[in-house]
Amino acid sequence: MRLIPIVMLSALAFAAEAAQFQVEVEVPRLRVAEYHAPYVAFWIETPENTVAAPLGLWYDDQEKWLKDLRQWWRRTGRSQSAPYDGLTGATRSPGKHSVDFSELPAMAELPAGDYQLVVEAAREVGGREVVRIPFQWPPASAQQLRAEGTEELHDVTLTLTP
Amino acid sequence: MKPVSLAAAAVSALLLLSPAAQAHKRWLLPTHTVVSEAQWISVDASVSNDIFYPDRAYSLERLQVTGPDGKAAETDHLLEMHRRSVFDVNLAATGSYRIALPGHFFLAFFEQDGERKRLFGEDAEALLKKVPKGADKVRLLESVSRIETFASVGAPDTAALKPTGKGLELVPVTHPNDLYSGETARFRFVVDGKPAAGLEVHLLPAGTRYRDAQQDWTVTSDDNGEVAIEWPHAGRFFLEAEASDQNVSHKQAERRRLEYLGTFEVLPL
Numbered sequence: 001m002r003l004i005p006i007v008m009l010s011a012l013a014f015a016a017e018a019a020q021f022q023v024e025v026e027v028p029r030l031r032v033a034e035y036h037a038p039y040v041a042f043w044i045e046t047p048e049n050t051v052a053a054p055l056g057l058w059y060d061d062q063e064k065w066l067k068d069l070r071q072w073w074r075r076t077g078r079s080q081s082a083p084y085d086g087l088t089g090a091t092r093s094p095g096k097h098s099v100d101f102s103e104l105p106a107m108a109e110l111p112a113g114d115y116q117l118v119v120e121a122a123r124e125v126g127g128r129e130v131v132r133i134p135f136q137w138p139p140a141s142a143q144q145l146r147a148e149g150t151e152e153l154h155d156v157t158l159t160l161t162p
Numbered sequence: 163m164k165p166v167s168l169a170a171a172a173v174s175a176l177l178l179l180s181p182a183a184q185a186h187k188r189w190l191l192p193t194h195t196v197v198s199e200a201q202w203i204s205v206d207a208s209v210s211n212d213i214f215y216p217d218r219a220y221s222l223e224r225l226q227v228t229g230p231d232g233k234a235a236e237t238d239h240l241l242e243m244h245r246r247s248v249f250d251v252n253l254a255a256t257g258s259y260r261i262a263l264p265g266h267f268f269l270a271f272f273e274q275d276g277e278r279k280r281l282f283g284e285d286a287e288a289l290l291k292k293v294p295k296g297a298d299k300v301r302l303l304e305s306v307s308r309i310e311t312f313a314s315v316g317a318p319d320t321a322a323l324k325p326t327g328k329g330l331e332l333v334p335v336t337h338p339n340d341l342y343s344g345e346t347a348r349f350r351f352v353v354d355g356k357p358a359a360g361l362e363v364h365l366l367p368a369g370t371r372y373r374d375a376q377q378d379w380t381v382t383s384d385d386n387g388e389v390a391i392e393w394p395h396a397g398r399f400f401l402e403a404e405a406s407d408q409n410v411s412h413k414q415a416e417r418r419r420l421e422y423l424g425t426f427e428v429l430p431l
Contacts, residue, residue: 033364033380125187125211127375151375 019138020102020161023055025119026154029094036124037091038152039065041072042099044106044115051076052115053106054085056099058092068122071130096155110137117145121152131156138162187366188423189214189400190261190311192251195427196339197315200254202238205261205311208246212371213400214425216246224264225249228322230257230315256316258339260323265307268415272297286412302414306330307421314339327355330405330420335388338424342431343396350388351403353420357387361403365391368398396430 027038042055054076059066063082067073076085086104101107115137122128129152133145139160147156191206191214210217219242229235236252253259268286272279274297283289286302293300306329318337325331332338335348351358361383370376381389393399401424410418 033362125376129374 018102018108020100020159021107022098022100022102022159022161023117023119024096024098024155024157024159025092026096026156027092027094027121028149028152028154030126032126034125036126037093038121038123038126039069039091040119040121040153041069041077042086042101043072043076043118044110045075045118047114047116049075053104053110054080055101055104055106055117056087056089057084058089060091065122065124068124068128069120070122070128071118072120112137117156117158119153119156121149123152127151129153133158135160186218187211187213187400187402188220188263188309189425190263190309191398191425192261192311192313192427195311195313196429197253197313200256200315202250202252203313204239204248204250206246206248207263207309213366214368214398215371219243219245219247220263222247222249222263226260226262226264227251228260228262230255230259230319230321232321232324235259251313253313253315257319258312258314258322258337261311261313263309264326264329265305265309265421266329267305268412269303269305270300271303272300274298286415290414301416302412304410304412304415304418305421306418307423309423311425312338325352325355329354330358330361330403330422331355332422332424333387338426341393341426341428343393343428344431346390346392348388348390350386351383351422352387353405353407354409357385358383358403358405359385359387361387361389361405363389363391363401363403366400366402367395368400393428396428399426399428400424401426 023042040058043051044053044055046052066077115135117133117135118130120130129149131147131149131153133147135145135158139162142161145158186209188209193204206216207220207222208216208218209220222240227235227237238250240249251261267282267284268289269280269282270289270293272293274294281289281292308329308331318339320334323334325333330353333350333352335350341347351361363381364378366376366378381391383389403422405420406417408417
């Protein structure tokens with residue numbers, strides 16, 4: 001317990017330089033009869049599955065399909081309306097896409113603790129998949145954390161920099 | 163919102179050029195397909211991604227129900243609701259009924275003042291007259307489709323299932339009311355009555371709303387237009403097949419898109 005004041009001091013010392021939180025997602029290329037780019041939602045959840053910070057949403061301005069991001073919808077989406085929390089943008093084509101969430105006010109306000117990054121993808125007339133990456137905040141060291149989806153998401157990489 | 167509508171127009175244009183893609187699944191869903199005495203059944207008709215949960219109604223104007231005697235069967239309560247259309251069919255006699263919605267229309271694509279536009283209608287000449295003067299890149303496409311399902315009283319028969327000889331049609335090898343889980347059914351597909359060889363037929367089990375994957379699969383027809391479909395389990399299945407050819411009925415039409423959409427009920431054995 002005696003260490004705590006020291007930790008707090010160092011946290012204060014680094015407060016001006018915010019930790020970095022970057023996510024890279026690979027949208028898989030699929031050979032299907034009818035392809036629509038997936039809707040993708042990003043958020044941070046606590047070990048109790050409550051939303052600690054909504055991060056972002058890729059969709060094509062059609063609210064009709066937002067409920068198909070079922071977990072995002074239940075945890076946070078259904079109690080919001082456009083503009084949705086975090087960084088929103090258009091759906092992405094197959095390939096790797098990076099998003100830097102570091103500058104979001106929600107990240108600056110995120111209390112220290114154990115969390116999970118959640119990435120959920122849902123594709124019209126396609127499938128749905130959720131990928132989770134556990135992490136500690138703020139990061140003690142620079143690290144790359146990965147998880148792999150099997151259907152609607154491939155590699156998901158979370159890069160943390162203190 | 164503008165980029166979205168532009169993209170949608172581009173996708174629709176693409177749809178007519180690429181036979182595989184289909185924007186929305188149109189279907190008929192009968193309350194019963196196999197019954198042991200004469201009775202009325204009800205049928206839902208809707209367009210939806212969630213098979214078979216209704217999303218949008220469509221017109222029943224072209225509904226054709228054929229009875230075991232090959233004649234039009236009695237229908238009742240035709241109604242176009244907000245999310246689905248419904249109607250009743252009187253399965254009055256022993257044998258099989260074909261419940262079908264044939265579609266035949268033309269699409270005109272053109273550019274006016276640099277903006278892409280399209281019109282559709284059943285009469286190609288009337289449609290071309292509606293294209294404004296001065297429009298360029300005018301293209302005419304023909305579309306022939308069938309949405310079908312089947313129901314039988316007693317032993318199934320095939321009088322009602324005779325192909326019309328127009329468009330993409332299903333000819334039973336296995337009767338569509340004789341489908342059981344774990345068995346393999348054979349259907350023959352014909353275009354204007356001739357075998358549709360190399361046709362990709364997509365199958366999708368009901369209940370997509372409650373699962374994460376579509377669980378669809380594709381079979382390809384042989385030289386005789388026949389596909390073998392192994393039913394993985396009992397339930398209702400949506401079938402769709404698309405093709406395109408140059409066999410147009412109006413000289414200005416570039417291509418003809420052919421579409422077959424069917425609902426099949428597989429029973430546990």
